[in-house]
Each structure stands twice: as structure tokens, then as C-alpha cells.
Amino acid sequence: MLLIFNLTGCATFDNFKSTFIDDKQEPEATVRIGVFEPLSGKDKEMGAMEIRGIELAYEMFPKALGKDVELVYADNKSDMYVAESVAHELVSKRVSVVLGSYGSANSLVAVKIFEEAKLPAIAITNTNPLVTSYNPYYFRVCLLDSFQGVALAKYAVESLNASTAAIMRPENDDYAIAVAQTFSDKFIQMTGNANAIAVSCDYESEKKKDFTEDLNKIKESGAQVVFLPVKLEDAAKILKEAKKLGVNALFLGTDQWDSTKLVELAGASAAENVSFSTVFDPNTDTTIMSDSFIKAYKAKYGQDAVPDSAAALGFDAYMIAIDSLNKTGTALDGEALRATIANTREFPGSSGTITLDINGDPIKSVVVKKIVGGQAVSAYTMEPAIVNISEISLQQ
Template identity: 55%
Template sequence: MKYKILITNILLILIITTLLSGCTTFNNFQETFFDTDAEENERIRIGVFEPLSGSEKENGELELRGIELAHELFPKVLGKDVELVYADNKSDVDVAATVAEDLVEKKVSVVLGSYGSFLSIVGGEYFTEAKIPAIAITSSNPLVTSSSEYYFRTCFVESFQGIALAKYAFEQMGASTAAILRDQNDDYAAAISQTFTDKFIQLTGNEDSIAKVIEYDSNQKDFRSHLKSLNNLGVNTILLTGKNADSIKIMEQAKELGLQFLFLGTDKWGTEEFLQAGGSAIEGAVFPTIFNPEAAATYNTNVTDAFLKAYREKYGKEQPPSAVALGFDAYLLAINAIEKAGTAVNGEAIKDELAATKNFSGVSGDISFDENGDPIKSVAIQTITNGKFVHIYTAEPTWQ
């Protein structure tokens, strides 16, 4: 028995001596074999799942700007440093699967991104299986969140604009009737038209408040007969959900006919190209926008001021694109959920805190999540006055 104990002790000494041979001091030994895990435990990892190269690089970088600005302003959660772990999906679904697995292996607490709904959907399979919550930023396809209880988003789904426009028309303009002109082959137009119709009927309490829905062919160039018929019906409010070129043509022809309508459109109208192409014909047109600095100042003054200041200092531009604001909010939502969960390692607890989010004050609006992980949030409404975008209304998140 004594012989066996002696042999065991000798072997143990040999093993320790071998290990120490690669370390000049005991401190080096301790750092090599023990401190790595301790150091990792002092950092909380958030995954950045974005196309940082490839065809969608430019869009991925906009979301990244928002994430990084938020990280610079709020670098800690639960008293620990937050580390951003980058995963470039290269705008490719096959690569997206590979780097999503990599983020899982690196044990990130939350994933932010990706730009591109299909890239998000691919990654979502791996994040869901690993019980890691993810927050999409501008991916608006309903399947991103409906296919996974672990996926949320900061942008509203495209059709949500119809709800905000119906609220504006009824609550702000006192409209009791409205009409819709849309491309019959455009699914995007159909989705917004349907949510506008449903909400407007609910608000007015009148099943006939949508006086007429006119579908047109994408090749149609003359809309005068449609405009005359709507004018004869006494309609003053018209929702346009087709392509920008079609909407401009319709408003130009209304002006030629001397007909006065309130034209409502989508966030696609919020570009300099639309302003230049539409000229005086689009004056007074109204549409929602994901981010407007004037409206944002009313949501969360201190954070919004810090966000705008940081953006201007870093990029030298006055107004950040919507994707930057949404990326900023995605990071804030992530660390807020981690803080409330009291853990960075229990993905299910973090997911539950995200799902319970109510009236979170972000720079893109007050955010609550519905049962699908989609945001119920305030929406800024803009009009065009003297060739400029002007904020005129905020549709608050009281949709039910």
C-alpha cells in the first residue's frame, strides 16, 4: 500500500513539474491555467451578427454604427464590461449558418442583427436551439419573429405603418372616410392597405368608412378617372401604397385637376430622391418614419441627446439614418433585459425579460413587445412643407 502511495505521489509531482516547465513563475502558471475563465466571467458578451462584407455590407454597417455608439455610451451591465463579439455573415445564408454556430460556441448572452430577414431567419434556428435571445434591427419579414420565441426586433413590420396612418387620419385630421389606391400586384402595398383598413374601421366604428379601394396595374400611367371618381364620392383622404413613381404621378395629376386630397404614404417617401422627383406636387403629403430627431427628443431626452451628440461627433452628420437609431435601441434593450434578469448566462430568463418589455424609452420611440416579439411603438408622422420633411404628429403605442 505504501508503495502505491509513493508511486502516485511521484507521478503527481512529475505532472506538476511538466506543467510548470512551460511557465517561468507560479503566477504565469496560475494565469495560464486558472485566470482565463475568471477573466471571461468578468466580461459579458453580446454577439453582432451582421453582413460586414458582401452585397449588404453598407446596410450592415449602418446597424453596426448604432450598436457601437450605444456600447461606447453604455459599456457595462451587471457591473461588468460588455464585449461585442463580431460575426460577419458576409451577406450569405451559408456563411450565416456557420457564424451563427460560432456565436453559440462563444456563449454570447444576446445576439444583435442581422440586416436581411433571410440571414436572421437562418441564424435564428441556431440561436433558438441554444436558447440565446436575438434582436433584429431592420429585418421586417414577419417570419423572423414568428418562427422563434427567442427572436425580437426593433423595427416595426412594414404593415404596421397602416395602423399609424389610420390613427393620424382619424385622431389628428378627423377623417371619417378614406379611400385606397394601390398596385394590385404588390404584396407590400396589400399588407399596409389591410392594416390601415382594419384600424380605420375600428376607430370610426363604421364598416363603410373605407369608401373605395382601387387597384391598378403597375404599367398604368393615367389615374385621372380614379381621382375624379373619388372626388365625386366626397373622399378627402387617400392612402397610396404603391411605388414612389406611381405615387408622384397620382399627386401630380391631382394637382393638374385642381383636386385637393390628403395623401397618405409609406416610409419610402422619406428620401431626398422623393422630394426632388415630386417637387411641388407632393407638398402636404403625409407619411410615417422610423426615426425623426424632433420626435425622438420627446421620448428619452437624456439618452437621445447623448445619442445625437455622439453620432455627430463621430460621423460629422446631423441626422442619423433610421437603421443607426434602431441598432442603438437594440443594444439598449439587450443590456436592459440582462440587467433585469440579473444574469448573463440564463438565456431563457433574458428572453422572458425582453418579452415583458413595456414602454421602454428608446431613441426610436417607446417600445413594448407583442406576443410575437414585434414592437408596439410610437411612430413619428411627417409631412412635406416647402420641400422639407417636418414632424407633425406622433402616433403613440396604444394600438388595441
């Protein structure tokens, strides 16, 4: 109660609350929201990050339509076969909207189940475009991989004045292939040089222990930047080895690197001047909700706690669900609720202002951070170009 009182003390927050959160009456006992996440298994830790944001928003705003909200947890156990079963379970429990899941495969197996049941779902950190493409009942609050590739290419050219780049990626990795392609396309377009990608190296992620050969190729190519769309652990190994070999190019990564563990694993020297894209900067108040989210997070987890992007996105997914329920005026009409979510425009989330496009994907800014003195600081922001958004129909 004290936390909510503190957060609702200013006029700007009151305006936000009256616009997006205030309750409407409906004669149901509770409003049920499904939490479709890996509570166990290999993805448990990542699922917990999303849940942390959901639960924080729930504690701040535990009502919708004048009734208590009930979070209904469904553990997909980091297994796509289990995910299918628990997706059916959520439908049987008559939840109004589903949040999650972490892991593209888990969401993909649930897509048709939710659509047939006319049950809207909001993915949180799930970046696979197939989750929302041609699936009118599935939305997301995180950016697609393609946005990050474009943002990093623009950063390399506009902020680093780079004219040549290298790409290093794991083989048979759909994520790495997709984001590397968008980086390459944008970099070539912006430099006006078809040969701007000086060298491209693919490696077998499961077997690779020594990156010397690939890094020497990059060093000899003279590339000014290296785009490295790999997971945190591989990035740390490559950065350390590049430092030993004297590779002077600047390394660029995606939001997979957005962790304090980057400097810890790679070492301060190897991580210096490394940059990566992310959708959330805890040091920047992009909306009236950003500051409230940070204050609430620190009040719950400690003044030194720094929320990661997954928590901010989990928070935003819940807030959009609550806002859409209240705007729709019912928790029982999935088709009407889907239409309301689809028409989300300039929603002031903790991670930035969110507008959903015709595929249910967010149009929002991308932040590029740079490691300086062991700390990640904001170095560049790519604002989205929204053209005639009011003319785009989201009624699918």
C-alpha cells in the same frame, strides 16, 4: 472619453445610467454580441444604417457585466442561404445575444437556429410578424406594419377629416398587402362607412412605367386621401405623375418614405403635404436617452447630420441587450437572458419608451410626419394603449 463625460454630466442621465447600464462583475474575458447584418450585397446600405446605431451605442457603453463588450460581425451578404450559414457561425462563436438582421428573409432562416441554441436575438427594422410570432428567442424594436396602417388611418380621419380614401399598392407584395389591409379596416371602422375605400388599385411593380390609368381612377373617385404603401422610388414616380394629372388627394406612405431623398426624387411641389409614418423623430425628445443619442450622433457625424430611424433603432437594440445582460447577471445563460429581454418594460430608448408584448414586439408611439416647404415636420402622434401590461406574462 470626452463624449461619455459630456453625456453623463446631468442628474437625469446619471439616474438612467445607474438604473439601466451600471456594470455587474462576472469572470468572463469579454461579453460577445453578434451583429447579424448584410455587410455586402444588395441590402448593404440598409444594413449599414442599423450598424451605425449599434456602433454608436457601443462606443458610449462598451462594457457589460464589468467586462469589455466585443462585437462579432457576421455578414449574411443579403442572401438567405448565406444567412443560415452565418447564423450557425454565431452560435459556434458563443455570442450571448444577436442584433439584426435587416431583411425579414435573413432573420426567418435563423429563427430556429437561434431558438435551438437558446440564443436571444433582437431584430431592428425587420417588420415581418413571422420573425417573432411563436419564436420566443426573437424580439424586435421596430413597429409591426399593422401599427403603421392603423396610425395613418387615424391620422387621416382625426387630423385630415377624411371620409373617403383610395389605396394604391404593388401586386404580390406581402408588406403592401398587410399594411393596406390594416389601413382599410381601421379607416372603415372609424368612418362607419363600409364604402369608405372608394377605389383600390393594384399594379405590377416590376413592369409598371405609367400610372396614368390608376391615378385617373383615383381622381374620378373623389377620394380625399390615397394610401400608398410602396418603396421610395415608386412613391416618387407616382407623386410626380399625380401632380401632372392634377390629383388633389393627399398621399400617405409608411416609414419606407422616411428619407430626405423623398423630396429630392419627387420634387418639392409633388411632395408638398405628403405624409408618412415613422417610429423616430430626431426633433422630439421622447425619453432621457433621446437627447443624448442626438448629441452623440452629431458629435460623431457632424452637427448637420440627422439620424434616421434605423440608426436610432440599432442604438436601442444594443442598449436593451446591455441592460438585459446586466439585469440577468450572466452572459452564459441564454434562457435566463431571453426571459429578461422578454420582460422589458418602459425602457427609455432613443426612439421612445419601449415595452415588449407577449410576442416580443414593441408597444410604442407612432409619429406621422408631413412635408411642408420641403421639410418633414411632425404632424400627428399615435400613443399606444397599454392595458394591464403588468398582468401580461412574457415567460414563454
